[in-house]
Amino acid sequence: MTRDAPTADPMTHVFLALDRFAPDPTDMYFGFRLRMGGEPPALDALRERLADRVRRLPQLTHRLVDDNGQARWERDEDFDLARHVHALPPSDAVVPARSLFPETPDHARPRWGLWLVPGTGGWFLNYVAHHAVHDAFSMVHTLDAMFGDAAPADAAPPVRRSWRGVPALVADALKTYRQPVAWPPLAAPVGQKRLLAHHTVELARLRTVAAAAGATVNQVHLAATASALNEWPAAGSPGPLHALLPVDTRLPGEPDTGSGNKIGLVRAPLFTELPTTRQRLEALKKATARQRLTRRRAGFRAFSNGSAQRLVGWALGRFTNVAHTAVGISNLRLDRQLAVFGTPVDEVVPLPWLPPGNACFSLAAGYRNHFTVSMLAHDGVADPAGFTDAWAQALDELQAEFG
Numbered sequence: 100m101t102r103d104a105p106t107a108d109p110m111t112h113v114f115l116a117l118d119r120f121a122p123d124p125t126d127m128y129f130g131f132r133l134r135m136g137g138e139p140p141a142l143d144a145l146r147e148r149l150a151d152r153v154r155r156l157p158q159l160t161h162r163l164v165d166d167n168g169q170a171r172w173e174r175d176e177d178f179d180l181a182r183h184v185h186a187l188p189p190s191d192a193v194v195p196a197r198s199l200f201p202e203t204p205d206h207a208r209p210r211w212g213l214w215l216v217p218g219t220g221g222w223f224l225n226y227v228a229h230h231a232v233h234d235a236f237s238m239v240h241t242l243d244a245m246f247g248d249a250a251p252a253d254a255a256p257p258v259r260r261s262w263r264g265v266p267a268l269v270a271d272a273l274k275t276y277r278q279p280v281a282w283p284p285l286a287a288p289v290g291q292k293r294l295l296a297h298h299t300v301e302l303a304r305l306r307t308v309a310a311a312a313g314a315t316v317n318q319v320h321l322a323a324t325a326s327a328l329n330e331w332p333a334a335g336s337p338g339p340l341h342a343l344l345p346v347d348t349r350l351p352g353e354p355d356t357g358s359g360n361k362i363g364l365v366r367a368p369l370f371t372e373l374p375t376t377r378q379r380l381e382a383l384k385k386a387t388a389r390q391r392l393t394r395r396r397a398g399f400r401a402f403s404n405g406s407a408q409r410l411v412g413w414a415l416g417r418f419t420n421v422a423h424t425a426v427g428i429s430n431l432r433l434d435r436q437l438a439v440f441g442t443p444v445d446e447v448v449p450l451p452w453l454p455p456g457n458a459c460f461s462l463a464a465g466y467r468n469h470f471t472v473s474m475l476a477h478d479g480v481a482d483p484a485g486f487t488d489a490w491a492q493a494l495d496e497l498q499a500e501f502g
Contacts, residue, residue, distance in 0.1 A: 104161050107170040110360035113415060114231035115163055115170040120455035122289050124204050128196040128212075129452035129462065130227030130238065133437065133444045139222030140440075142186040145215055148440060150180055152245050158358030159183075159241070162209050163231050170231060172358075175209055182208055189217040193448050195295040195475055196227045204229075224439060230452055234360040235431045235462075236347050241357040246439040265398040267391075271366050272414040275423035282340065282425045284333050284458030290478030297448055297473040298487035302465050304498055311501035314384050317430050319497060320463060320472070321387065322380035324428055325369040326493035333458065333481035339372040340425040343418060346392060348400035363399030365392060366418050376493045377500050421456050433466040451475040459483060 114127070121127050140148075153159050161172045182205075199214050210229035216222065226242060233241065305316045312319070321342070328340060345362045370382040418424055429451075437444035448471050451462035459476035472490055474483035 103157065104172040104174060105157050105358035107163075107172060108359035108361055109411065110234070110362060111163070111231050112168070112170045114229070114360060115165055116168060117230075117455055118165070118206075122455065123197060123293075124206070125195075125197040125200055126293075126453040126455065127229050127231070128200075128204070128210075128227045129230060129235075130196065130225065130450045131242070131464070132193055132446075132448040132450060133224045133226070133242075133439065134218070134221055134446040134448075135223070135439055135442045135444060136221045137442060139215060139217050142184070142215055146180050146184050149184060149213075149245060153180055156241060156244055156357060158232055158237075159209055159211060159245075162207065163229070178209070183211060184213045184215075186215045189219075191218045191223075193295060193297055193450075193473075194225075195293040196450055196452070197293045199225055199227060221445070225450065227450055231360070232358065234345070234347075234362045235429065236349070237357045237359065237361070239431070239433060239437075242437065244357060247437065265401060267394055268398045268414060269410075271395075272417040275366070275417040275420070279422040282338075282421075282458075284476075284480045287333075287458060287477075287479035290480075292478040293453065293475060294478055294483050295450070295473060295475050296482065296484035296487045297471055298491050299446075299448075299469050299471040300491065300494060302468050302470045304494060304502070305465075305470055308494075308497045308501045312380055312384070312497075314380060315387075315389070316432075316465065316470075318380060318383045318387055319494075320430055320470075321367075321369065321383050321428065322376050323490050323493035323497065324461060324472075325371050325379045325383075326376040326496070327486050327489035328369065328426065329371055330489035330492070331481060331486040333476070333485070340369045341366050341423065342369050343424045343427045344387070344392075345427070345429045346396045346399070348396050350400075361400070363396050364415065364418050365395045365399070366424050376496050380497065419454065421458070427454060427457065427460045428463075429461065430463040431465070433464060436467070447471065449473040453477065459486070461486075 118127060160175060160178050162175050164171045164173055210232050212227055214225040305319045308319045309316050344365045344367050346365055348361050348363045367387050370379040373379050433447060447464050447466040449462035449464045451460045451473050453460050453475050458480050459474055461474050463472040472487060474486045476483045
């Protein structure tokens with residue numbers, strides 16, 4: 100039985116509204132490529148096994164409608180799983196969302212797709228969805244419900260608001276009125292192609308550096324990212340840049356219904372003006388300390404669910420303007436083993452989206468024993484492989500100092 104329509108979260112409205120500014124509709128889609136061993140199922144068998152589970156997941160059977168600037172979920176009465184679950188020729192390549200869609204996504208239908216791809220010594224599933232449908236956390240929950248043992252969650256309880264973090268968020272937004280820093284990729288025309296690169300390392304390497312430096316894995320990742328932006332040919336000499344960091348605002352024990360967005364956006368300095376990766380890491384330890392992020396996470400949850408929508412829109416506009424916040428950097432830790440109908444998922448590669456007006460976006464995932472960082476950019480800037488290579492070199496530098 101199909102469940103009732105989801106409730107549109109405040110950030111769902113924001114992501115749906117970005118459709119008006121995206122130069123390509125697929126830029127609003129992100130997801131993950133899952134790799135499994137053994138022989139792949141036939142497409143018809145995959146659809147048959149998915150049919151009953153998908154019917155119980157309203158985020159997959161309902162479409163998002165822009166109703167005078169507000170997102171609204173409504174059931175697709177003509178829902179057909181075959182429109183969303185596809186097969187591609189054999190390939191081991193990791194490709195951006197644009198390369199998966201044979202044509203422009205039909206936004207009169209639910210905004211997601213799944214592609215089965217045979218590979219060398221195994222097979223892949225590419226799952227992508229419009230960012231208004233999911234944040235990264237609700238996407239993983241949906242994958243669990245589609246292929247694993249997770250049951251659809253009940254509706255979330257009423258939000259307990261804590262306004263103590265709101266002044267800090269307002270102060271962060273006011274800081275964007277300082278002189279913006281020009282970043283060379285901003286001047287590049289938006290190209291016609293989307294370029295995707297990724298790099299995978301042992302997760303233990305980041306943990307070793309984090310333990311020795313008194314930092315978190317995410318702070319090590321951010322420090323390596325800051326150094327990579329300095330070295331990436333697209334960036335030139337960027338000067339002091341700020342990054343937009345998505346954070347999960349779900350309350351402890353709050354069920355995840357698998358739909359919509361409960362992320363907050365935190366603006367943080369990257370300290371690209373400092374000369375070494377170690378110095379950037381030391382500065383990031385304070386700027387992105389857990390206590391600071393926890394306050395902003397709670398404040399953003401109250402902020403975005405409050406009644407002052409104009410204030411929310413103002414702050415989001417300041418945070419997301421690339422003249423003030425140069426690049427988005429997202430990192431997700433997958434703490435549990437994923438499986439596809441009992442077959443373990445051996446590897447997860449993030450497939451980033453590209454926010455309108457942005458030159459690039461970085462999405463990383465820690466899964467099992469590996470950490471994979473992906474970068475998506477348009478072809479008006481340098482190949483993102485230069486970024487992922489520089490990120491790996493920066494991690495080498497940190498490990499040499501702390502390892």
